[in-house]
Amino acid sequence: MQLGVIGLGRMGQIVVNRVVDAGHEVVAFDLDAEAVATAADAGATPAESVADLADRLGDDKRIWLMVPAGAAVDATLDELASHVDEDDVVVDGGNSHFEKSVGRAETTDAAYLDCGTSGGPAGAELGFSLMVGGPQWAYDEMTPVFDAVATGPAGHDRMGPVGSGHYVKMVHNGVEYALMQAYGEGFELLANGRYDLDLEAVAKTWNNGAVIRSWLLELCEEAFREEGSDLGDVADHVSGGSTGTWTVREALEQEVPVPLIYQALAERFGSRDDARFSRRLANRLRYGFGRHEVVRDEE
Amino acid sequence: MQLGVIGLGRMGQIVVNRVVDAGHEVVAFDLDAEAVATAADAGATPAESVADLADRLGDDKRIWLMVPAGAAVDATLDELASHVDEDDVVVDGGNSHFEKSVGRAETTDAAYLDCGTSGGPAGAELGFSLMVGGPQWAYDEMTPVFDAVATGPAGHDRMGPVGSGHYVKMVHNGVEYALMQAYGEGFELLANGRYDLDLEAVAKTWNNGAVIRSWLLELCEEAFREEGSDLGDVADHVSGGSTGTWTVREALEQEVPVPLIYQALAERFGSRDDARFSRRLANRLRYGFGRHEVVRDEE
Amino acid sequence: MQLGVIGLGRMGQIVVNRVVDAGHEVVAFDLDAEAVATAADAGATPAESVADLADRLGDDKRIWLMVPAGAAVDATLDELASHVDEDDVVVDGGNSHFEKSVGRAETTDAAYLDCGTSGGPAGAELGFSLMVGGPQWAYDEMTPVFDAVATGPAGHDRMGPVGSGHYVKMVHNGVEYALMQAYGEGFELLANGRYDLDLEAVAKTWNNGAVIRSWLLELCEEAFREEGSDLGDVADHVSGGSTGTWTVREALEQEVPVPLIYQALAERFGSRDDARFSRRLANRLRYGFGRHEVVRDEE
Amino acid sequence: MQLGVIGLGRMGQIVVNRVVDAGHEVVAFDLDAEAVATAADAGATPAESVADLADRLGDDKRIWLMVPAGAAVDATLDELASHVDEDDVVVDGGNSHFEKSVGRAETTDAAYLDCGTSGGPAGAELGFSLMVGGPQWAYDEMTPVFDAVATGPAGHDRMGPVGSGHYVKMVHNGVEYALMQAYGEGFELLANGRYDLDLEAVAKTWNNGAVIRSWLLELCEEAFREEGSDLGDVADHVSGGSTGTWTVREALEQEVPVPLIYQALAERFGSRDDARFSRRLANRLRYGFGRHEVVRDEE
Numbered sequence A, B, C, D: 001m002q003l004g005v006i007g008l009g010r011m012g013q014i015v016v017n018r019v020v021d022a023g024h025e026v027v028a029f030d031l032d033a034e035a036v037a038t039a040a041d042a043g044a045t046p047a048e049s050v051a052d053l054a055d056r057l058g059d060d061k062r063i064w065l066m067v068p069a070g071a072a073v074d075a076t077l078d079e080l081a082s083h084v085d086e087d088d089v090v091v092d093g094g095n096s097h098f099e100k101s102v103g104r105a106e107t108t109d110a111a112y113l114d115c116g117t118s119g120g121p122a123g124a125e126l127g128f129s130l131m132v133g134g135p136q137w138a139y140d141e142m143t144p145v146f147d148a149v150a151t152g153p154a155g156h157d158r159m160g161p162v163g164s165g166h167y168v169k170m171v172h173n174g175v176e177y178a179l180m181q182a183y184g185e186g187f188e189l190l191a192n193g194r195y196d197l198d199l200e201a202v203a204k205t206w207n208n209g210a211v212i213r214s215w216l217l218e219l220c221e222e223a224f225r226e227e228g229s230d231l232g233d234v235a236d237h238v239s240g241g242s243t244g245t246w247t248v249r250e251a252l253e254q255e256v257p258v259p260l261i262y263q264a265l266a267e268r269f270g271s272r273d274d275a276r277f278s279r280r281l282a283n284r285l286r287y288g289f290g291r292h293e294v295v296r297d298e299e
Helices: A010-021 A033-041 A050-057 A071-083 A098-107 A120-126 A136-149 A164-191 A199-207 A215-227 A242-254 A259-271 A277-290 B010-021 B033-041 B050-057 B071-083 B098-107 B120-126 B136-149 B164-191 B199-207 B215-227 B242-254 B259-271 B277-290 C010-021 C033-041 C050-057 C071-083 C098-107 C120-126 C136-149 C164-191 C199-207 C215-227 C242-254 C259-271 C277-290 D010-021 D033-041 D050-057 D071-083 D098-107 D120-126 D136-149 D164-191 D199-207 D215-227 D242-254 D259-271 D277-290
Strands: A002-006 A025-029 A062-065 A089-092 A111-118 A129-133 A156-160 B002-006 B025-029 B062-065 B089-092 B111-118 B129-133 B156-160 C002-006 C025-029 C062-065 C089-092 C111-118 C129-133 C156-160 D002-006 D025-029 D062-065 D089-092 D111-118 D129-133 D156-160
Touching: A002 A010, A002 A050, A010 A025, A010 A033, A010 A120, A010 A136, A025 A033, A025 A050, A050 A062, A050 A071, A062 A071, A062 A136, A071 A089, A071 A098, A089 A136, A098 A111, A098 A164, A111 A120, A111 A136, A111 A164, A120 D277, A129 A136, A129 A164, A129 B199, A136 A156, A156 A164, A156 B199, A164 A199, A164 A215, A164 A242, A164 A259, A164 B164, A164 B199, A164 B242, A164 B259, A164 D277, A199 A215, A199 B129, A199 B156, A199 B164, A215 D277, A242 A259, A242 B164, A242 C242, A259 B164, A259 B259, A259 C259, A259 D259, A259 D277, A277 D120, A277 D164, A277 D215, A277 D259, B002 B010, B002 B050, B010 B025, B010 B033, B010 B120, B010 B136, B025 B033, B025 B050, B050 B062, B050 B071, B062 B071, B062 B136, B071 B089, B071 B098, B089 B136, B098 B111, B098 B164, B111 B120, B111 B136, B111 B164, B120 C277, B129 B136, B129 B164, B136 B156, B156 B164, B164 B199, B164 B215, B164 B242, B164 B259, B164 C277, B199 B215, B215 C277, B242 B259, B242 D242, B259 C277, B259 D259, B277 C120, B277 C164, B277 C215, B277 C259, C002 C010, C002 C050, C010 C025, C010 C033, C010 C120, C010 C136, C025 C033, C025 C050, C050 C062, C050 C071, C062 C071, C062 C136, C071 C089, C071 C098, C089 C136, C098 C111, C098 C164, C111 C120, C111 C136, C111 C164, C129 C136, C129 C164, C129 D199, C136 C156, C156 C164, C156 D199, C164 C199, C164 C215, C164 C242, C164 C259, C164 D164, C164 D199, C164 D242, C164 D259, C199 C215, C199 D129, C199 D156, C199 D164, C242 C259, C242 D164, C259 D164, C259 D259, D002 D010, D002 D050, D010 D025, D010 D033, D010 D120, D010 D136, D025 D033, D025 D050, D050 D062, D050 D071, D062 D071, D062 D136, D071 D089, D071 D098, D089 D136, D098 D111, D098 D164, D111 D120, D111 D136, D111 D164, D129 D136, D129 D164, D136 D156, D156 D164, D164 D199, D164 D215, D164 D242, D164 D259, D199 D215, D242 D259
Parallel strands: A002 A025, A002 A062, A062 A089, A089 A111, A129 A156, B002 B025, B002 B062, B062 B089, B089 B111, B129 B156, C002 C025, C002 C062, C062 C089, C089 C111, C129 C156, D002 D025, D002 D062, D062 D089, D089 D111, D129 D156
Antiparallel strands: A111 A129, B111 B129, C111 C129, D111 D129
16 A cells, blocks of 8 residues: 655654555655655655645545654644545654644544554564554554554554544553653662672563563663663653653543652652752751751852 | 472472473472372472482482472471581572571571572463572572573573572562552553543553563453453452562662652552541541531441 | 622631621622621621622722632622722632633733632631732732731731732642641551550640641541541541642642652542552452462452 | 659750759759759759669659660660669650660569650750650659640650550651651742742741641741741751651551651652662663663763
8 A cells, every 4th residue: 555654753764664664655755855865765755745745645645644743743734734635544653642633633634543653763673562543444444554563463453532542652651651660669779789789680580581571671681781780871860751741640630540650750850850849848847846957068 | 400399389380390391300399298299290209208308319409499488498498407418509489588598598508599489370381580699609500400490591590699589589579569550550540531442452552562561561461351441350459568568678778769669569558458547537637627528438 | 998708608708707807898799698698797788799799899999709719700700890990909719720810810900819718617716828919019908808817917928920829829738638648647557556546645745746736737636536546437538639639730840749749639539439440450460470369349 | 753864965954954944853864974064054963873863863763764766775774774673663755666665664674654755956945745655653653744844734645555655756757757748849849830939928828827837837937037938058968767767667567558658758768869770770761762862970
């Protein structure tokens, strides 16, 4: 089949490669001409604009958006608006908020599939996990493409109506934060505990048969191999946090307790603030009631 | 080589089977004669007592204890005391506290290896992850057995001196609690969220390529397949907790924050108490300051 | 001075009483005629409608709204719209979200003061704590009324521009949740601990000189006196949660970690759900990896 | 009545002063002669040794120990051993672990009262809150002294048998940690929130009539008055933690969830570690799965 891909960053190129490799025809566009050239080298037909891409796709267009979540998605949909109709299918493979996807489906003439995509750059070889929301017929139409982009037929599924794909991906990411922090706590204790341990060896041993083996633990093993058991100069500064924040907000809305996900997110916030006000106040209060000496910053 | 196995419960039988299958000779004993017979059927030489087992092993005895952590380990070591010397090796493959293992190593004439064993009954086929502490020479001597019991050479390693094996296993279990709770929070949100989802399909899709894929997530998938997306009559009651408690106590001792592991453990405690006093008091206090109606138990 | 009070529920009546007792003139209105009659008995001039109330106040109207947060505030402001101008002052003494107050200030011709009110029905005698946001001149104009409604001049202050009053009150409530849960945890441990304690005596002793003495602890003491050390039939069900939810959402927005406030809120959610999905899954997973028996609900 | 006081640090001197001021006779001893002189100036009879103090007390000795928890208590009890019998009463007013107190009661011939003392140096004027464990008769005998040292008769009570006084004090301190952190979170949000607030004014307003008013909040008010709304150079470093650790350990033992107390304690640990390993690992893992740039420490 034929697929248009708009957005040729790291993830978009992987989509192009995997779909081309599966024997499909790809028309590719990005605002960056160099990225288009890279896709062309990989076997895609280059397009000069969104309109050009749409023209080249003919009727029953199948289009995959892999642009940054946010304004770029809306801008691309605006450009596509006059080129698509109800027989066409648009997939948003980025990290959009599910409510945005619900809104976009309403204002797009094409069938709209929101597709949570997990696996990162490593998916280039393995394929991704695709969590898809939207009309069944559109999902069915896209199945050959999903088979190619995902790890295979088992790596994608229709979660439910539009929004459900990005909803499930949002929760996936919330869980991801908590898993990382859980492993981190274990290794923090081992790194500060009673024995002088080779943490790569610990992770390797766990990854071979232990209950907690996982891909994230394989990445821990890789991290210790490359950075050392003390993680070298890796800083206590965790960036990101938007999908975790969305997860906690949704959990508040649904009144579902998610203390581990919340705490993992809070650790990120804390990692970016060298002097937590709450602790500074506690330091001072201990003087207030117990005349314990206040610890003060050196100049 | 030749191995004595004392303790032939579910895990002990797996050890027997895997070591026999690897071509080694096994002498097996358990207080339950039926368990000894099962081991004999699997190819082990039955022993009638600890003393008999020791006699049958000759010099340079290699003995694997797979008895319940606690008094049973001490009782077995007492029985072994007059039969072992410094050329012999005793492995404790159970879930003992690392400080107990340190103490036992001091009072045992044989070389003592504490071996944290993870993987559960599923290890019957796959092999286990073995985290071993104790003298290097003893670990080296036991390598053929560890190769057989573990998933292979990658599935075992010497963590450090005696105690370190059970120490690493203790932390493994603390992490395990947190991972389970983290997945649980994600699925709890999905089960109470905006979409009517097939949680087995979610878990299956995640297990194929998503960042959070893991063996525990495969067990979630299995749970939803067997119990349904609503988990049927599975109760809100989580048993166990000793190794998690040890982990938190050790983290207190080392002054390492482990909020996710702590909270996962606290959820277990909470699951066993239908009426948490703290919340009951909060309910009453809301009346105290705001005259909000007190919710009372029906008779 | 002269004050119009709209909304004569429990809190509104206290406002009327305290302002009348301070020697001011009050015109009072509520949709419920009986409530108006009660206010009249207390010395207020009854009004038959919002318009009537506005008429009776003459120029430079000073009006206190004590209606439920939400639609009622907007409806009352709509009714007031044609009766007030920039020389008038409207106070919202309810628990509105600060962003709503900012919006209302923009669409109201009168000067708008958002006034967080804490102290509950007990404030009838003691007076309230009033956290006020809005223009300085309007705050100054209202000072005699604030002196009367609050515990006195120390019991009210201008926090900053409009919105800041309800903002500070929102955070107050978040802290309140955490304080209640903190005391609750202490008493939960004492109630389940090693000694058979009279919790009223504990709270009484603490309230007399201990570091943690507070009004909430006095309410704990009262609760144990009235319900007993076991809290009798007080249920594990904590209602409410909106201001706590707002606090956590704002903390997410500002990327400020508030783990105690979050957890206190999560305990409320948990208290309303007898069968937490996350724990049920953990129960099942322990079978998955360790063949620990699944605890199942009885029919 | 007559009281011997051993240990004349800050707290011991306050005990001396309050008991002398109440008209009782005090014999005072400390290893530091200057401290004894200070007590003598305050009206106490100086003693030259523990033995001398015991001699001066005659029969039916009433002795208050106010020495640092730990070895000093045992050393003092050893010295007292030959001087006391079953008609005498010894009070340990320090922060001993309750299990130590139980043990000491068993090995002391005198009746033993463990007395949790809260209120800090501020108790010099107000008096303390005293939580007492031990035999009823001994508590009754000491009542005049407790009346003097406490805020009055309401400020002390017998909690139960020996150990219960220090047990209740231990839990008091656990709650104290959580209350401080709860206020801290609220002020941290306000300090980083949408409005430029005078936190002393906020605390002052809350302390006058708000639900969360308390002595600790008065200490917050004082802290902001003395250090400014930004707390100046007060460092993010909270010392201490032993009684909080004891509380969490006891809660683990009793299987009572105390997430707020735990988290408050964990914040102390975190405040002493500038580079949390768990977060450093999360930073690195984000590169592992998503190729997000690793943040690294500058040289």
